[in-house]
Amino acid sequence: xxxxxxxxxxxxxxxxxxxxxxxxxxxxxxxxxxxxxxxxxxxxxxxxxxxxxxxxxxxxxxxxxxxxxxxxxxxxxxxxxxxxxxxxxxxxxxxxxxxxxxxxxxxxxxxxxxxxxxxxxxxxxxxxxxxxxxxxxxxxxxxxxxxxxxxxxxxxxxxxxxxxxxxxxxxxxxxxxxxxxxxxxxxxxxxxxxxxxxxxxxxxxxxxxxxxxxxxxxxxxxxxxxxxxxxxxxxxxxxxxxxxxxxxxxxxxxxxxxxxxxxxxxxxxxxxxxxxxxxxxxxxxxxxxxxxxxxxxxxxxxxxxxxxxxxxxxxxxxxxxxxxxxxxxxxxxxxxxxxxxxxxxxxxxxxxxxxxxxxxxxxxxxxxxxxxxxxxxxxxxxxxxxxxxxxxxxxxxxxxxxxxx
DNA sequence: GTAATAGAGC
Numbered sequence: 001x002x003x004x005x006x007x008x009x010x011x012x013x014x015x016x017x018x019x020x021x022x023x024x025x026x027x028x029x030x031x032x033x034x035x036x037x038x039x040x041x042x043x044x045x046x047x048x049x050x051x052x053x054x055x056x057x058x059x060x061x062x063x064x065x066x067x068x069x070x071x072x073x074x075x076x077x078x079x080x081x082x083x084x085x086x087x088x089x090x091x092x093x094x095x096x097x098x099x100x101x102x103x104x105x106x107x108x109x110x111x112x113x114x115x116x117x118x119x120x121x122x123x124x125x126x127x128x129x130x131x132x133x134x135x136x137x138x139x140x141x142x143x144x145x146x147x148x149x150x151x152x153x154x155x156x157x158x159x160x161x162x163x164x165x166x167x168x169x170x171x172x173x174x175x176x177x178x179x180x181x182x183x184x185x186x187x188x189x190x191x192x193x194x195x196x197x198x199x200x201x202x203x204x205x206x207x208x209x210x211x212x213x214x215x216x217x218x219x220x221x222x223x224x225x226x227x228x229x230x231x232x233x234x235x236x237x238x239x240x241x242x243x244x245x246x247x248x249x250x251x252x253x254x255x256x257x258x259x260x261x262x263x264x265x266x267x268x269x270x271x272x273x274x275x276x277x278x279x280x281x282x283x284x285x286x287x288x289x290x291x292x293x294x295x296x297x298x299x300x301x302x303x304x305x306x307x308x309x310x311x312x313x314x315x316x317x318x319x320x321x322x323x324x325x326x327x328x329x330x331x332x333x334x335x336x337x338x339x340x341x342x343x344x345x346x347x348x349x350x351x352x353x354x355x356x357x358x359x360x361x362x363x364x365x366x367x368x369x370x371x372x373x374x375x376x377x378x379x380x381x382x383x384x385x386x387x388x389x390x391x392x393x394x395x396x397x398x399x400x401x402x403x404x405x
Numbered sequence: 406g407t408a409a410t411a412g413a414g415c
Contacts, residue, residue: 040406067406074407098407105408130408137409161408168410199410230411265412272413301413308414333414340415355415364415 032058036065043072048081063089067096074103079112086116094124101127105134125151129162136165136172144169145178158185160197167200171207179208199227206235224255230263237270245270246279261293268302272309280306297323301330308338313347329358333365340368345381348372363394 035058042051051072055065066089073082082103089096097120104113113134120127128151135144148166151158158166163186170179186193186201193201198221205214218224218232229252236245249267252259259267264287271280284303287293300323307316316335320327332354339348352369355362366389373382 036406043406064406069406071407093406095407100407102408126408133409159408164409171410194409196410201410203411225410227411232411234411260411262412269413296412298413303413305413330413335414337414362415368415 032060032062032065035060036062036068039065040068040072043068043075046072046076048072048076048078063091063093063096066090067093067099070096070103071099074099074106077107079103079107079109094126097123097127098130101130101134105130105137108138110134110138110140125156125159125162128156129159129165132162132165132169136169139172141169141172145173145182148182152185160192160194164197164200167197167204171200171204174208176209179204183209195221195223195225195228199225199231202228202231203235206231206238211235211239211241224252224257226252226257226260226263229257230260230266233263233270234266237266237273240273242270242274242276259287259291261287261296261299264293265298265302268299268306272302272306275306275310277306277310277312297325297328297331300327301334304331304334305338308335309341311342313338313342313344317347317350327354329355329362332358336365336368340372340375343372343375345372345376345378360392361394363389366394 035054039051039055039058042048042054051069055061055069058065066085069085070082070089073079073085082100086092086096086100097116100116101113104110104116113131117123117127117131123131128147132144132147132151135141135147144165148158148162148169151162166182167186170182173179183201183204186197198217202214202218205211205217214232214235218228221228229248233245233248233252236242236248245266249259249263252263264283267283268280271277271283280303284295284299287299288295300319303319304316307313307319313335316338320331320335323331332351336348336351336355339345339351348369352365355365359365366385370382370385370389373379373385
């Protein structure tokens with residue numbers, strides 16, 4: 001979200017330039033450093049056309065000018081353009097490699113990132129950190145952790161980005177043993193615990209080891225931001241500690257930190273977990289009216305889950321039908337799940353029909369619907385769904401959910 | 406000049 005926004009420095013930069021009336025006149029005596037600063041300024045602001053124009057016009061370029069272009073394209077999601085510049089570079093340094101790895105990481109091309117990484121003769125700590133972050137962001141948790149251990153065995157000090165990446169990977173794995181072994185490396189040096197890495201640790205503790213550990217860390221943080229609060233609220237909600245989650249939601253606003261869409265996902269989940277339907281509705285209202293946040297399908301999924309868990313399935317279905325946009329698999333999935341819990345075949349069928357269309361390859365939906373019938377002793381229908389699944393070439397065992405043809 | 410953290414259902 002924050003990456004799409006133009007940073008304030010960029011605003012100043014571009015406004016100064018537009019005040020001068022487009023690009024400043026090209027001066028022969030401008031040295032390479034000032035040319036480069038201009039390229040970097042445009043690139044950072046995401047104004048790649050302008051960056052490109054200056055880059056093409058500058059009489060002389062250095063490795064920083066080239067790298068600024070690579071990073072700019074990478075951050076604007078134009079990986080192939082970044083790659084083109086990267087390949088043309090007369091010389092590269094650690095920052096260039098790092099920018100290119102990150103560019104591939106952002107667009108989900110882990111193999112591309114790894115290929116670039118493997119081309120480096122002697123990877124420096126920042127390129128390793130970028131590679132770890134790339135793995136973590138794309139769900140390659142084991143690879144991220146492996147690379148982190150490799151760094152340690154080589155006695156390369158992991159910087160903050162590497163730490164944050166490996167913590168995020170641990171969080172995704174959810175393994176308390178691995179999480180604790182990584183946490184030990186952090187706790188040895190609390191003075192180095194920055195806001196970002198502490199935030200990452202809060203989520204990891206909440207998911208992997210203990211929510212109380214997360215709470216203790218949170219209490220000891222000298223500075224907290226929206227992510228610290230959101231991570232804690234989400235963690236408390238996941239553990240069914242709704243009251244505390246909502247108390248922190250109040251506390252964050254008293255501290256002058258405004259909640260965002262993600263915070264509300266946590267808040268609604270907290271209500272859902274303990275069946276606080278009215279409160280959930282109230283928070284949903286507050287989100288849209290007080291905070292002016294347009295509800296995402298995720299928020300509708302939370303509301304459907306909240307109503308569904310409380311057994312108010314018809315109301316949940318009514319809410320889906322009143323949605324302004326198209327309901328996604330998450331929304332229908334929440335209804336189907338609730339129908340399983342409350343053994344409601346009629347609404348379950350409706351939800352399943354939508355899910356079969358939206359995600360035809362997801363076997364879980366077929367299994368759920370079949371199980372709803374089975375729990376009502378409607379064996380013929382249960383078998384009919386299983387048969388449908390087989391006919392569509394799907395295997396019902398989760399371990400080998402291959403699709404034939 | 407580079408790298409980073411929080412999010413629904415089965």
